[in-house]
Amino acid sequence: MALILNEEQQLLKESADGFFAEKAPITQLRGLRDSADETGYSAELWAEMAEMGFAGLLVDEDNGGTDFGLVGAGIVAEAMAKTLTASPFLASSVMGASVIKAVGSEEQKQAWLPQIATGETIITLAIDEAAHHDPVKTVLKATKTDSGHTLSGMKTFVCDGHVADTILVLARTSGEAGDRQGLSLFSVDRGAAGLIVDRTIMADSRNWAKLTFEGVTVGADALVGAEGAALDAIEPALDNARIIIAAELLGIAQECLDQTVGYLQERKQFGVVIGTFQGLQHRAAHLFSEIEVTRSAILKALQVADAGGDVRWFASLAKAKAAKTAELATNEAIQMHGGIGMTDEFDIGFYIKRARILQALLGDYNYHADRFAACSGNALSINQLFGEKQCLIA
């Protein structure tokens, strides 16, 4: 497959770019923040996104989705990044949909996927329990009862946790923290007795929550996928989400570069446009290069994920590279804007704050560099790849 967007994907990109630029400029996020909006997103916008088919990009057509695949979801995530659109897209349309597709029963898929596609139901995923992503360390306990399980423990950094209707919770049914086995996935309604939801205001002014489970009882039908084997089963879905997060980071980096280049073309000092200074030109050109290289790693990962291949190495590559590049881009954007970049009135600050959240989400640079290295020992990865290098450019 060619490592470029096909015609259909190109059209999706144009329509998504246009849609978010018109319907969700960054003033919308600023408004949600300044008014301390309780939901943290615009329900009208979310409905329009669903109408456009964006909420169901990963849902098959039989279940009411548009089935654009990961490449499509990456395109939309990148477009949303440019305006920092707040919506349950990442939680529900990406994490929720991917996990349900990976491990849900046929009934669960039919129950949830159509609702994700229409945007009526928001489903999110609760994995982390400490400040660093590391799912094998899960301790939240699920104790077997006559009619199902009782969940006790806490979760943090839950995307859209306070507005989700249903939360998919990774819990330990056996073994102890550090064991890869013994983890199971349960669906819990937000209103369940014993579930305490604390919205967490974070740097990016978007929706995050801490959840405390004080003996939350769930029925047998709450189990999603096989008991005790959830982590291996949802890993590909987590990887899908990681690549989409990388795509959002890419959009942030690109937007930072575009705005910065625009500024360099206009701002005058010493009687000339500052874009004439080589010291700034080279910083911008280097950033451009890093962004293009990052773009390739992400598109490759999206394509491999769509093709159903083993995506671990590619996902960690994409997430690690995107994290590093977004960090560079947001820092460079502030530096090259000078003092105005430090003001809240100017938008660049919103991008750097969102970027750091996404960099940490589902594994930071170090987590993924380590995982990338571990996967590189496998035959699937870099050795094969460098063997292919010869044919890449004549």
Next chain:
Amino acid sequence: MTDLETFQSEPRAWLEENCPASMRTPLLTDVNACWGGRNFKFESEDQKNWLDRMASRGWTVPTWPTEYGGGGLSAEQAKILAGEMRRIKARSPLTSFGIWMLGPALLKFGSHEQKLEHLPKIARGEIRWCQGYSEPNAGSDLASLATKAEDKGDHYLVNGQKVWTSYADKADWIFCLVRTDSSGSKHHGVSFVLFDMESKGVSTKPIKLISGNSPFCETFFDDVEVPKANLVGEEDKGWTIAKYLLTHERTGISDMGMPTPLNMLAKDKLGLDDDGKLLGSMTRHQVAEHEIDAAAFVFTLERAKDQAKAGGDIGAFSSMLKYYGTELNKQRHELIVKVNGSDGLEWEGQYSNNGDIARNWLRTKANSIEGGTSEVQLNIISKRILDLPV
């Protein structure tokens, strides 16, 4: 079966039959490559046979037209052929500046006669070419070149000096930038000519580098007569050809190096701990960081190629590839030296194969200078892609 599937089985069988076993081992260095040319000494009968057999199919230059010695393959077919060669780990039959740099420029700007004269000899590895671009006072500022070509009716009289001419002492012919008019702007008045290195008045002098090797030469022209038929394109308008060729050179340079994954080299040298991780956690971290960038860059080459195939003009994007690829290769060799510790700094003797690691490491320092420095590439990106004012 589709046409492409049909195409796959034929080369597979042919390669299986025609590629000698010794040509299915990795190339250690440039020195082991088959460069061709009048004076080339084949390292083995196998090496010569491999070149001749591939050339007979036109597969040293698979996508060139058959009338010019190529294979006449489509880009898709060439990709399949490359895949089949990779499958049996076949070496490239011919390493050649003619294929890599001059060929594409001649195909685009050369006359039919020039193509017929030169391309088949390139394809068959009969003539080895060198590039006469840089001069003592025209490095990054290439357009200020001063080698003079005077109009003498049926020929030009060339006088001047080139420098950093790769393998000029081994080349048969040179493609050379000369000044035919110095009255206007420096981009005007440059002409692109071809001539035989055995012409009267041509001399070369190898330059010894920090690596101890001499891959580059100074090249002197003293009243060299160049027939006018050897002018490519129009007189005084060679700068366009020069730039076109440079984009090919840059893309080529960006794609060099990285033959064995760094993690494999490091594993062999340092070993693994009980968890299967590279010994030395800081080294492992550095190797991983480098390989993340290297892998992302490999995909960028793939993307650029696919974009070009789909009809997109990659233009100044080649400057980004050149900048990133060469910086990456320098970093890779720094890591190779680190991973090898004091062994990597040996200079002579059998143990180090006469200092391969150290000499290769030093060679890479030129990567970000030759073919336009990293700074020149960043200037080009800034001006042509980001549209920043000069």
